[in-house]
Structures are given as structure tokens and as C-alpha cells.
Amino acid sequence: xxxxxxxxxxxxxxxxxxxxxxxxxxxxxxxxxxxxxxxxxxxxxxxxxxxxxxxxxxxxxxxxxxxxxxxxxxxxxxxxxxxxxxxxxxxxxxxxxxxxxxxxxxxxxxxxxxxxxxxxxxxxxxxxxxxxxxxxxxxxxxxxxxxxxxxxxxxxxxxxxxxxxxxxxxxxxxxxxxxxxxxxxxxxxxxxxxxxxxxxxxxxxxxxxxxxxxxxxxxxxxxxxxxxxxxxxxxxxxxxxxxxxxxxxxxxxxxxxxxxxxxxxxxxxxxxxxxxxxxxxxxxxxxxxxxxxxxxxxxxxxxxxxxxxxxxxxxxxxxxxxxxxxxxxxxxxxxxxxxxxxxxxxxxxxxxxxxxxxxxxxxxxxxxxxxxxxxxxxxxxxxxxxxxxxxxxxxxxxxxxxxxxxxxxxxxxxxxxxxxxx
Numbered sequence: 001x002x003x004x005x006x007x008x009x010x011x012x013x014x015x016x017x018x019x020x021x022x023x024x025x026x027x028x029x030x031x032x033x034x035x036x037x038x039x040x041x042x043x044x045x046x047x048x049x050x051x052x053x054x055x056x057x058x059x060x061x062x063x064x065x066x067x068x069x070x071x072x073x074x075x076x077x078x079x080x081x082x083x084x085x086x087x088x089x090x091x092x093x094x095x096x097x098x099x100x101x102x103x104x105x106x107x108x109x110x111x112x113x114x115x116x117x118x119x120x121x122x123x124x125x126x127x128x129x130x131x132x133x134x135x136x137x138x139x140x141x142x143x144x145x146x147x148x149x150x151x152x153x154x155x156x157x158x159x160x161x162x163x164x165x166x167x168x169x170x171x172x173x174x175x176x177x178x179x180x181x182x183x184x185x186x187x188x189x190x191x192x193x194x195x196x197x198x199x200x201x202x203x204x205x206x207x208x209x210x211x212x213x214x215x216x217x218x219x220x221x222x223x224x225x226x227x228x229x230x231x232x233x234x235x236x237x238x239x240x241x242x243x244x245x246x247x248x249x250x251x252x253x254x255x256x257x258x259x260x261x262x263x264x265x266x267x268x269x270x271x272x273x274x275x276x277x278x279x280x281x282x283x284x285x286x287x288x289x290x291x292x293x294x295x296x297x298x299x300x301x302x303x304x305x306x307x308x309x310x311x312x313x314x315x316x317x318x319x320x321x322x323x324x325x326x327x328x329x330x331x332x333x334x335x336x337x338x339x340x341x342x343x344x345x346x347x348x349x350x351x352x353x354x355x356x357x358x359x360x361x362x363x364x365x366x367x368x369x370x371x372x373x374x375x376x377x378x379x380x381x382x383x384x385x386x387x388x389x390x391x392x393x394x395x396x397x398x399x400x401x402x403x404x405x406x407x408x409x410x411x412x413x414x415x416x417x418x419x420x421x422x
Contacts, residue, residue: 003044010048013142013172016205020049020174040066047075070096074106081109084249086116108143127151142172149181158185176205180212192219210236214255217262226265233259253282257289264296272296287317294326303334 006023009015015023024045029038043066066072077092093110096103114120131148138144149164162185169178183198196219202212217232237259240252260275276293283289290313297306307330313323 006045006048012140013175016174017049024049044071047071070100070103071105074103074109077106078109081113083243084116084251086113086249089113090117124151124154140171142168142175142178145171146177146181153181153185156188158189161185174205176202176209176212179205180209180215183215187215187219192222195219208239210239210252210255213239214258218258221258221262221265226262229262230259230266233262250282253279253286253289256282257292260292260296264292264299269296269300273300285316287313287320287323290316291320291323291326294323294330298326298330298333303330303337306330307334 009023010020024042027042027045029041033041073092073096077089077096080086080089080092089109090113093106093113096106097110100106128148128151131144131151134141134144135148145164145168149161149168152158152161152164162182165178165181165185168175169182172178179198179202183195183202186192186198187195196216199212199216199219202209203216206212213232213236217229217236220226220229220232233255236255237252240255256275256279260272260279263269263272263275273293273296276289276296279289280286280293290309294306294309294313297303297309307327310323310327310330313320314327317323
């Protein structure tokens with residue numbers, strides 16, 4: 001099979017990951033090439049297979065003469081992009097475009113990196129006109145249909161977005177991204193059953209994609225299936241950690257927060273605290289994370305730390321109603337459990353005339369106020385705030401692609417928090 005045939009199959013995403021691997025393994029390279037030549041040819045072919053289904057899997061190292069080849073550098077940049085390592089990816093695409101400003105494989109990745117690095121002008125109307133023209137010029141170019149759908153999703157036009165994603169799904173039979181985005185749109189329109197259906201179809205094509213696992217975890221959480229959600233979310237975190245990056249990209253702060261929310265529902269408060277703190281290290285300026293941290297600290301009985309976290313949340317977002325409500329409840333709890341004076345020896349003795357206080361001034365039988373019940377999600381925030389609400393971190397935001405990839409992660413905000421995830 002010639003290189004052009006493999007390129008045609010992979011460019012239009014006609015094969016699944018397994019089918020691509022089976023195709024490469026079936027090539028009779030040893031019959032027509034030497035061992036060294038076979039290794040080079042196989043390395044060239046492997047640059048064409050999809051890389052987003054299992055982004056943590058490393059690329060085959062090219063032979064020394066090909067190390068500076070633009071196609072190999074582009075393949076490495078694409079792998080970095082799907083690992084959300086946008087800064088390093090951007091450096092590699094710049095290197096390629098300096099040599100070849102019109103490299104057709106590198107340009108889409110470079111533009112996607114610019115979007116992820118917030119170097120776009122965010123003019124959706126103009127973008128939509130260009131994308132509409134692109135789909136008219138090449139009706140079978142699937143990534144253009146995905147980006148076209150993103151332009152509608154950014155303005156919450158869900159029906160038009162789903163129509164574009166369905167068209168992409170018809171064209172890209174071996175790609176899971178259109179199915180992922182269709183599921184997202186169903187989730188945003190409050191149709192979790194259909195969302196779960198498409199997420200599971202995407203998982204069959206790309207079982208190692210943390211984005212898909214994250215979305216399934218959100219759906220399970222919304223259905224109050226917390227054990228299933230825990231499995232999906234922990235698997236997604238494990239895949240992110242296996243990607244080999246030294247520093248986890250801030251894109252995954254939403255995943256850590258969602259896992260913490262789910263741990264809280266399972267009453268694993270220490271783990272919830274740990275994951276919220278990890279999320280804060282990635283994105284330290286998000287008020288909703290501080291609100292969630294304050295809730296977990298209050299459930300652990302550390303009211304003073306909870307007050308500090310909630311004040312921090314309000315300093316970042318003064319209109320955070322969740323933090324305000326929670327802070328009032330925690331302050332009341334703190335006042336009932338904190339004595340006016342620390343230690344009996346420090347309490348000043350006050351002798352009042354008996355005619356002012358009555359004949360009996362003995363206060364030894366007075367019972368101090370205390371909390372009737374330990375705090376829980378319900379009596380902290382009220383039963384009406386206990387229902388999970390799903391939000392999308394990127395649809396409606398600045399990102400336009402995951403292939404073109406946006407971090408689709410739906411944010412679990414069961415405390416009606418402000419969604420400021422990356």
C-alpha cells in the first residue's frame with residue numbers, strides 16, 4: 001500500500017484506532033525492504049495515524065536523518081497539543097512554519113494553539129463566515145464542520161451546533177470527537193440520557209481519552225451514580241498523569257475539582273480537600289474552587305480555615321452567592337462552638353448587685369449553646385441547592401477546536417458556583 005493511500009484513509013478519519021494499527025501491522029514491509037528501511041517506512045506511516053485517542057502514548061522516535069523533518073516535528077507538535085501542552089506545541093509549530101509558512105499539516109495545529117493560548121480575536125461572526133466558506137469548498141473536510149459547530153456552540157445555538165457535529169460524525173467514521181461534542185450539546189440542553197449514549201459511543205472509539213472519561217463522570221454524577229463517577233474521573237486523572245508532562249496543564253483543574261466534588265458526595269472529605277488544593281495549584285484565581293474548598297473544610301469541622309477560604313472566594317468574586325450563604329452558616333456555627341474567652345482562668349469575675357440580677361447569681365447550671373447536628377451538604381446550603389448543575393467550561397468560551405480540541409470538560413457545580421474554569 002502506498003503512502004498516498006494511507007494518507008487518504010487517515011486524513012478523512014475513515015478508520016478506527018484498532019483498524020489503523022491492524023493495517024500497519026499487516027503491511028509486508030519485510031518482503032520489499034531491509035530491516036533499517038522497514039523501520040523508517042513504518043515510522044513515516046505512524047505519523048499519519050490519529051494521536052488524540054490515546055494522547056499519553058509516546059510517538060516512535062524517528063531515524064536520525066528524519067529528526068528535523070517538518071512532518072515528524074508536526075506529528076510531535078500534534079501529540080503535545082492533545083496532551084494540552086500548548087506552549088511547547090506552539091514552539092514546535094513556529095519552528096516548522098519558519099521553514100515552510102504554508103505547511104498544510106502544521107497550520108491547523110498552529111492556529112488551534114493560538115486559540116488555546118488566548119491569542120485569538122474571538123470574532124465568532126467573522127469566523128463563522130470563513131468556516132461556512134470552508135465547508136462549501138470542501139464538503140468532506142470533517143475538521144471544518146467541527147469548527148463550524150464550535151462557532152454556534154460558542155453562542156449557545158445548540159441546534160445548529162449539533163447539525164454541524166452530526167455532519168462531521170458522518171464524514172469522520174473513525175473519529176470520536178464529533179460524538180463527544182454531540183454528547184456535550186445534549187448535556188447542555190438537559191438531555192443526559194442522549195449525552196451518555198454518545199459519550200459511550202465515543203469511548204468505544206477512544207477508550208484512553210481523558211476528555212471522554214471526564215464527560216461520562218459528569219453524567220454519572222448528575223444521575224447520582226457517585227461510585228461510577230468516581231471510576232470514570234479517577235481513570236481520567238490517571239491518564240493525565242501518565243501523559244509524561246512535568247507540570248499538569250491548568251486545563252485539567254476542572255477535572256480535579258469535579259473529582260473532589262464527587263469525593264465529597266462519597267464522604268471522602270480528606271481526598272476532596274486534596275483534589276481541590278491540587279486544582280488551586282493549577283488555577284489559583286478561581287472563586288468557585290475556594291467556595292468548594294470552604295465547604296469541604298466546614299464538613300471536616302475546620303471552621304476557621306473554611307472562613308478564610310470563603311473570604312478569599314468573595315475577594316475574587318464579590319457576588320458569589322454560594323460563598324456568601326455558606327460563610328453566614330459557617331460563622332454561626334463557629335460562634336456557637338467558640339467560647340467568648342479561651343480558658344476559665346481568663347474569664348474576669350464580675351460582682352453585680354443582687355437587685356440587678358436577682359437573688360440567685362449561680363450560673364453553673366447554664367448549658368452553653370452548641371450545634372444540634374453535625375454539618376452536612378443539606379444543612380449547610382439548604383436542600384434546594386443540593387442538585388447538580390452541569391456547565392461547559394469551553395463551549396461558549398474562547399476555544400474553537402479540539403482537533404481543534406477544546407477541553408470539553410463539563411463542570412460539576414452542584415453548589416451553584418460561578419463557573420470560572422479554564
